[in-house]
Structure formats: structure tokens, C-alpha cells
Amino acid sequence: MTIDKDPTAIANSVALSTATDMGGLRQAQDQTGLMGDSIAAMVSRLAPHLLQSSDIPGHGEAGSYAHNQHQLNCRLCEEAGTLHQITGEQRYADFAADLLSRYADCYLGLGFQQARNTNPAGRIFHQILNENMWLLSMSIGYGCIKHSLTPERRSHIETQLLRPVVEMMTQHYAHHFGTIHNHGLWSVAAVGICGLVIGDDNYVAQAVDGLQGDRTSGGYLAEIGQLFAPSGYYIEGPYYHRFAIRPLLIFAEALHTHRPELDIYNVSGQRIGATIKALLSLVYPDGRLPALNDASLSMGIQDDGLLIAASVYNARYGDDPAVHALARQQAQVWVHPTGLALAASADQLVGNAPPFWPSAQLSEGPNGDKGAQGFLRARAADGDISQVSMNYGQHGMDHGHFDTLGINLFNRGGESLREYGFARWLNVEPKFGGRYLPENKSWARQTLAHNGVVVDRRSQNDGDQIRADGVHGQSHFFVGSGPVQAMSAFANEHYPGVGMQRTVLMIEHEVLSTPLLVDLYRLSSDVEHDYDYALQYSGQICDTSADYQPNLDQWSVLGEAHGYQHLMGMAQASITEPTRLTWLQGQRFNTWLSAADQGELVFAQLGGNDPSFNLRRESTLLLRQRGSTHLFASAFETHGFFDEPTERCWGGRGELDEIRIIGHDDTASVIELRGKRLHLIVMISNRPDVKSDSVNEVHFNGRDYRWTGFFACQE
Template sequence: MSTMSHDTLFPLTTAKRLNNLGQAGRGEGVIARSIKLLSNRLEPHLQQTVQIPGQGEAGSYAHNRHKENARLIEGTGLLYQLTQNPVYAEFAGQWLLGYAKQYLHMDFHPQKNTNPPGRLFHQILNEQIWLLFASLGYGYIKETLPGEQRETIEQGLFYPMLHLFTETYRHDFDRIHNHGLWAVAAVGISALTVGEEKYVDLAVDGQAGDRESGGFLAQISRLFSPSGYYVEGPYYHRFAIHPLCLFAEALHLHRPELDIYNYKDRVIHKTIQALLATAYPNGDFPALNDASRTMNIQDEGVVTAVALGYSHYGHSDTLTAVAQRQGRIWLHPCAQTLAQQVDTLKEQQPIHWPSIELNEGPDGNRGAQGYLRLQNARGDLSQVTMNYGQHGMDHGHFDTLGITLFNRDQEVLREYGFGRWVNVESKFGGRYLPQNHSWARQTVAHNCVVVDQLCQNNAEADRADQVHGQPHFFIGQGNAQAMSAFANHHFRDIGMQRTALLISLPELDFPVLIDLYRLSSRQAHLYDYVLHYAGQIMQTNIDYSYDKEQRSLLGSNNGYQHLFQVAKGDVTNGLKLTWLQNKSFYTWLSASTAAELIFAQTGANDPEFNLRTENCLLLRKNAGDTLFASAFETHGHFDEASEYCAGATGALERIEVLGHTAQGSVVRLTGKDIHMTIMVSNAPGVTPKTQNIVEVENDTYHWQGFFAITDNNVAGV
């Protein structure tokens, strides 16, 4: 019963090509390792009898078992094609038959959230994912089954599911959304396995057949901005890109006339690039919007996207480095060239994407996400991320102008991520927790400025969806990079501009981050410049009072109800504060005077223990127009196990605001052998040729273009 007598078409490839891939995987190298990973995963199950449980919560045995079963069917089917070992085909056939005999006898799951329920899972999203993988597996072994068994599987399982997704829940099928991509990919790919072209058409063109209101072509045209960025952020992007890549590859094979890889100005290439370009140098994705802090390039969707991108859009050293870090490869014939490249590499190559600004919105004019990256002499990459784009739809956080800093293999100015324990049954069935709204999405939970202890756009998603940040300038090359943006519609009557500069100085081991957060208002407001850090406070130049015997609430809502005050001190003449995070010291210098520093910790109003204990700092100032000017120095080295410590004190001493007007901001940074003046344009519409002038008291500062830095403290250079 060999499939080798002719070349069989599967949804994603052909039998002969998989046979070739299997041959290529017999030696050493990343293909062999990936096949080994797959066979190791399947091995413990091969002796099991068919196990089809009932229904359960996310994280429950039943939920996990169904998920795993689909992947066993797909994995054994694939491995059958790679190895021609009939044991795998028999396994997949038996389990498919088991499901086919039971499926229609199972009740619908009681509905628990906004997604309609399935028969196997609590939401049809999971059922669609199940169908996609189970039908891939079925495709690989279909020829090994007698006709009546095929009939049982197709009529008892696949057609009912196709009906469920396209008829029963037809209202949901065309939704332009990450779930929508899974829906069309599942329907399209399963339709290819049963040879039902009408469902393929539906999946490609949408119910209206217009390729605009629904279907795969509409999804990929409308989900991403021209830069390829996905509005919900990388956590949901990597989830959406998986079905996108699978169905794209299927259409490449079965509907070559669509020329899918060139579709819509190569949107698939752009969106793969955009996803990868958000990642930190260690491969983790910044937790923008609702997102876990640990999602990374190991995710299967990213593994698929890397192979597919390399195959269809050509070589890139960084892409190869990403594949190398992933340590495995998509088991698809298109991955073979990439695998060969990876096998030539010995030491892990750095994943160094260039600095990039990713525009947002259908026309690319609804703000952007900025990523600055600078490498130091020892090869360490610093990355600064700034959000000046759109609100992230249903998963958005109220953190426009929020930044993160990453270096030395860790996030330094940190995102909290979502309030959710994914798939942990005992934590609300793994769903989003109330604290996701009350803490994780609030402005104060981010590295932002909070006005009057409120939340941007009053924490109303509808309102936030209507506004966005406004890019000012972005310079992503050289040893002094910078990005600047406005957000004038996020707090009532408040103008906000944030400029982040990442600068390499020969005197410092790591690039320094200069952060200029400017607020303008005719009335005085209470501004909280908030920083989220991890680790231990080492020293500070201010006197503070520590709440030794009690902790009290910092506020009553907008996230403040989750913060306890730990200590508080007046900042009268600039701030210097050093903390230790793992092996690295970080010193924060602020120019503020007449301000107050609050040390705070999460934990209040969390009776279910749903939040992690985290620390933050709030620099509080009562003002109308003000400029929070900060410098962040990375320095020293601490290794507790070997008891080595050096450089606990940084080289920077002071940052001062020399002036800030609607035209520009001028600050001075001083330290050991360092005297710098930094001038930044605040005028919307600035160009590289604009002449900027800022007059402050007796000094006049002038420079051309977006920003200027002088390496001494004489003004007017």
C-alpha cells in the first residue's frame, strides 16, 4: 500500500517531496533533529488505544487530550510520509475513525466566553485548529484507508465540522480577526483533503465571494498595516501567522493562479518580516498589549513563517540566525535550503534585526511602533521599543508612548504582560482574569506618564480605537539613534511627546538610553512618570521615608488600587537610583526637581492571588508644562555564584534640563569624562533641514534637523 507509485498531492505538498525531505533527514543536521523531535513526541503514544475524552476547561485533561490527539494524527501522518513506516499511518487512521464514530454523538460544550462553543472544545477556535491539523494528517494517510473508512471519517467528522463553521456559525466565519485566519485555513485545508472545491472557494474568497468582506485574501489584505504590523501585537501576530502560512502554502500549490506570495504587494513577506522585527535579541517577543512575557520565536507559527519566508523571499543572515536559535525547522520541503544554511553555522549567530519603525493602520498613517537597536563592542544588543500606534483592538493596553528597554539578555524597563494564566485550569480555566482589566491594561502598569492618576482614554477601548500616536521622527542608524512621537488625544487637554535616544559613547560599556517625556497643559496636573523594573535597589541619592510597619494603597482605581506604597522621598535636585537585575546594574538619572519619588509594589486588591509581585517607581510632579528627562545607564557585572562584582556604580552623574519649549528640548548629561548636550526638536513637521532655535534665559541653542548632540557642554554648537 505504497503512496510512492505516483505522486500524491496533499494540501501542503506532495508525497515525492516529503519522501525527499525524509531522505535529507537521515543524516545529521537540523532536519534530522526536527524529525527526531517529532518521532520522540509521538513515540510514547504509539502503543495507546484510541482515547477520546469528553469536554473540559482549558488546561483540563479532556481539553489537552483533544489538542494533542489532533497533533498526533497530523504528526503520525507526516511521519508516515517521511519514513514510509505503516505503523504511523495505522495510528492516524485508527484515531481519526475513533473521532468520526463519536463526533456527532457529542453535545456542544457549554458556552463560557464570547466565542461560540464546539463539541470538543469550549470555543470553536480550538475546534477549527483541531480540524486543520487532523485533516492535514488525514491527507497524508488517506490512500492507505479503505473507501468505507474514508467515508466514515469524511461524513462523520470533516463534513459536520465544515458545516458547523460555515453554516451553523456562518456569522463568525468572515470576521477579519486572528480567529478568522484559523477559520478559513481550517476550512480551506480540510476542503482540499476531501476534495470539496466549494469550501476552498469560500475559504479563499469569503461568503460574499468578493475577496473583501471575508475569506483568506481579505484577511491578509485587511489584517495588517502596510508595514506588515498586526494591530494586536506580536503575541497574537505569531498566533495568526501560523494558519496564514499553512494556507498560503496550500494555495501556492493548489491555486497557483492566485500568485499568493506576491499578493497585495507581497503582504505575506512584509508581515513575516514585521513579526520577526519586533523580537528582542534573545528571541522573546515584547509583551505588547495582551501577551505573555515568554512567547518567543520557538513558537510553531514562527518556525513555520521563518522557513516559508526564507523559501519564498530569499536569504537573510538574520533569518538564518533565527532558524539556528529555533533549533528545529518546519518539516516541509520548502525548508530544505534554509536547513542547509543552518547546518553550515557553528556558533550561535546574533539575531540582529535593524532598527525599524512599523507603521500602523490600513494606510499606514495611524501611528507606528518603533524599535531602536544598538550593539556594543562586546556584541550585546540594546533594544528600545516604543508604542506610538493604535490601540490593540480587544486586546489593547492603554499605553501609547510606553517604552521598554532590553539588553544583556533581559527586559529592563518592563512590561507586565497580560493578567492571565493560559491553560491553567485552576486559574479561571486559563481565561483572562479580572486583573487584566483592572491592572495589566491600565496606563500605570506601563512605562508611561499617568495624568491625574487616570488611564489613557479613560480605559475605554472604543475611545482608544479612534485615536493613535503621531510619529514625529525616527532615526534608526548610527551610534546615536532616536525616535520621537506625540500622543495628544489620550488624556483630555494634555499634549504629550516622548523622545527616546539610544546613544553609544566610548566612555560607557553599553548604550545609554535618554528618555525625554514632555507634557503640555494650561492647567496644572499630577503627573506620574512610571518605571517598571525588576531586581534589587542598590542605592540612591535621595532621602526617603520607608513605610516600615505598614503598606497602604496608592490609589483607588485605574490600577493604583493594586499598588502598595513601599517608600517615598522628595526629589529636590535630580535623582540618581541604581538597581541590580540579575548580573547587571542599571542607574536611572532624572533631571526632576520639586518632585516626589514613590517606590511601589503590586499586590493590593488581589484576593485570588492572580497578580505577580512586581516593583515600580513613580516620579510624581505637579505641573502644567513639564519635561521628564531621564538617562538610563547599564553598567557593571555581578555574579553571585562566583561572588564577583565590579562596576556597581555607574559613570553618569547628572542629567539636567537646560530648557524646553514648543520648538525644542535641551538637556545636558554629565559624568566621568562625559559632557553632552542633547537637543531635540519638538515642532511637528520638522525635517532634516529645519533650523531649530531654543532660547533659554541667557543661552541660545540652535541646531539643524530632528536632533543634535554635542560632546561638550558649550551651547550653540
């Protein structure tokens, strides 16, 4: 074993960059700033582990010591290799080499693990997915230290460990390799980078071109073109997007370095750049990702996928002040040459304002014609960012929720109209082995669990994934700038015989401390249906104008299926006039105003049919209407402030008093909003063929309403 005195002499088996490029990191390591801090954090993370050989256990269940230790080991190997490249210190190389050699000693003797779900089993982990992730990190680590090993030791590691893992992936599990799926991305990145590191061009070709070599049926290039829409949106939603983007970008950097002829960052019309931008631009102001489809509520910008995404975007697609602000918010950068310029830019920023991404409509489908996800954003006078999202795109395959036309609202540090997220305690073995809980299907994915309308008490597409994957929403209009922003969409194929249109407007107004959300959800049918408009909220009801009857000593479930079996009815009201309801969530009051003057309001809470206590005890409001054509007109005002520790409170009552429907038909909907200091008339076109210069004219209640374009909001 030799000592590298001159790290620039390190071989080019470094997977993710050239040794020369690592020079910048070498300079940054002792400097203050985001990159210096990030390297120092890596040094600190690794330090306690360097004191002794890392344990290599046998098989264990998810969340077990053995499982966690194997995951830790591959991370240690990657980071030790990286730090060897940066510092030139031999102890890092020795540590990584020790791990690699000892895994090579035992790997083939481990035998296969037991499969616990549809994912095939690896030799170390229950899921081959984990083994791919492990191989990727081990390969990066190996590439960084390979030059310091004797030929015998290299041979041992490659023949007893790396090649057997690759062959398991590409031969034993050939059907699973390079598929058009996030798991496929991990498999090609792992095998491709292993190939680059050990110098096996065949591995690299299989990874890039697919096992068939056609660049269409599978492999990295096929995945880039088919997994992500031209807008960059990823069909499974942001939680899986951030997971898929990590191998996507790691392999892209490796190919950028070692296969420049592929011109990877320009493939499919710069699809990689589009998909980074799409992911970054839907992040909530507090750094968390909206939990669209199956997702945890806490995933966010600290995830490796988003750290890598920020650095790669900045280095390969140009400077963007919002990306600089994101890096500042992340408070770390990817320890990689692409992170250097980003760190330097973030270090220059004054203040800690989160990035303000513009409103965006992200089309779905390989050709961008399968509906879209819409995101409106506006900033309050004090800088607080409001964000409303609406899903009018695709279902999202087996992680999809039946929530087309569902919305979420984020402001003042949290979601006011909330996503439940997935029902899963990932890696918590005592909770159903860390797998998806049954309630993920029976509650979290149901239409009822979202902020939308349930027709006849059944989920969209009857809760059938195959049917749901065959349809999608349709953008009606999207206006993402100005003091009144709006988006509108149709979903006419999700309930047979029922047309649905939802329009949300985000209105900035001088008397409102926070932008106002106006929501017009219109259903039309030739026959009568039950329409349940559902809202998911958190916190406690403070005040309401509804004359409700509480269920004092007994609560019963609201139904038997489609999520109703999980909701306990706490109270109900017969509605005879427009309703106002305020709840306190954290330090903020949220008021919902509804125009309905008939029907029933149900106050419900989760907990029914939950034999294993798998559901959080969250709250739902249901506004029930019976009719053929119906417009749900609502407004949501976030107002006031209550700080319990200091016992200060103001603005517990909102500015708005009432929302009323003036009229609606197939051509337009007109509503009015009255408050103490404002009076707004909101007019929107319901015609699918409306254009930005269309002249609209409708007549309701003896009055004419005229405007040009998609909608108007008049004082």
C-alpha cells in the first residue's frame, strides 16, 4: 500500500469527477463558508468511526441493527473515499479498503435474504433496491481509493464483491434491471458507476443503453426520456422524485466526466435540468416537500437528492438566485466540485429569506399532454409566502392517490389545508415491519382523505389504480402572476357522468395580512348525486356560525368504505345560510367561509376501523350536498396571531364576513365576497374554449357581468 503525497496524482477511477476537479474541494476544506462547513461536517461524521473497524453484521430485518449498520457502512465507505480524495490522508483510504475487503470476504457466503414485499431480495438487504443503493456508495468509495490498493486486493474486492453484486442485478434479477421506474434508476446508476470504477465497459453500456441495448426498453437514457415529463414533473410525486433524482444526478455527473460524448445534460431537450428545476420549484417555503401521493410529511431540502440537485443545477444549467437562497436554507452543499460555485454564491447572500419560486404549472406525461400540477405562490407584505397546489395531472402509478383536483394550502409556516401523507412508519420495524400500513390504502389514498369532492361516497375511479392510471385532469387556464393569480382545471373522467371543474384564486389585498384563497369547485351531471366537499385541517375549532349538534356521548363511523369507515362523526349541522368557521392551528387562525345555504356540515375525526392505532387523530370537515349540478364556493383566510407562551393574541376574528354565489352555469361562475373593509366580485369563465382575450358576458339575478379573459376580480 502506498501513501499518496500528491492527491492530484490520484487515478481517474474517481467516479463522479476528475481528480483535478477535486482540487477545488482541497482548497475549500479549511475555509469558512458553506463548502468548508460541509466538508468539516463530513470529517466530524466520520471521525468516531475511524477509531476501529466498522462492524459487518449478518442479516437483519428493516430497522434492525444489522440493516442500519449495512446502510451506515456503505455511507462510511463513500465518505471515507471522498475525504481521501480531498485531504490525501491515507487513513481514509485504509478505512474504506478495510470495509471493502471484509465485505468481499463474506458477501458470497451470506446467502440471499428473505423477500418481504414485491421487491426481490438481495444478499444483504430484504430489498434489492437497498442493495443497489449500497453498491452505488461502495463503488464510489472504491473508485476514490482503488489506486492505493495492491492488484491482489483489487482483484479480491472486484471478483468477490463488486462483480457478484452487479451480476446479481443484471443476470439473476435481469427482469428488474433498468426498468422505467425509480428502482430502475438506482439499478443503472449503481451498475454503471461500478462499471466505470472497475473499468468494465459492458457494465456501463448495460446501464446506459439497457440490457437490450436499444435505449428504449430500459436503461438510463430510456429512463431520462420516459420517467420525467418535458416539464420535469415526476409521475410519482415529489417524495419519490427526490429519491429518483439522486441516482439520476450521480450517474449524470459520472457520465459527464467519463463519457462526455453522451452530452448527458442536453439529452431529451435538457430533461435533467427541467426535472431538477421542477422538483426545486415545488418545495414549500419551510423547506418541506408537499406530500403529493405516498409521501412523508417531513421530507425536504435536507435530503441528499435535493442537496445534489441544487449543486448540479447551479453548475450545469446556470446561476439562479433562488437556487442560491435554497442552498442557504439547506445550510450545506453536496461535497462535490459542482457544489463549489453554489456554496460561494450562497455565502454572499445577505439575510436568510427562503427562495421565492414563481408560480408554475408542470405538465405531466412523456409528451406533456396528460394534465398538470399547478402551483400558485404569492408573498404577503411581511414576506410570508403562500403556496397553493392543485393536482390535475396523472394518478401516479402504485403510489398514486385518488385526489385529482385536490388542493393544498401552505402559509405562515404550515399547511392550512393539509395532506395526510402516507400511512407508513418507514424503517420502524415494530410498526408492520416499516412497510406501508393497510390504512395507506384504506385512508391515505382515498379521495376523502384529501381536500376535494367525493361523489356518491366513493373514491375517484372507484379506487381502482388501473382505471385511474388511464385518465388524467386537464388544464383549463393558469395565470401565475399579478395581484390575483388563478388556475382552473377539469376532470371529467374520474366519476362516470359527472363533470368537474375546480378554480382556485390567490388574491392579494391591502386589508388582508395573508393572500386569500378562493375556491370554486363545480360539479355537473344529468342526474342527482351526493357531493361531499372535504377539508382536512389541524388544530382546534375556535368559533363557527354553524348551528351544529354535537354527538356528546357516542361517535360512529360515517360509512363502510372509501375512507368513510375511518371517520368518526363528532357533530353535524343543517345548513341554511352561508357559514363561517375558524380554527386555530399553531399560532394562526384559519377561517373557512362557505356559500352553501343548504345541505349538511359534518365535523369528523379519524380513528374508526383502526385496529392497530395506525392513523393519526386528525380532523376533517365535510360539506354535503345533494344535486345534479352544484358549485361549492369557499374562501380561506389566514389571520391573526396567538402566542401562548407570551399570551399575546390579535386578529382572532378575520376580515371576511361572507361569501355568496351570484350565479353559475356552463359558461361562467360569479361570486361575491364581503368583509369589514372589502367587497369583491369574482367572475370566472367555465368554458373550455376560453382564451386570454375572450370577451365574457353573463346575466345573473338581473345584472350583467362582463370581463375579458379567463377571470376577473373586481372591487
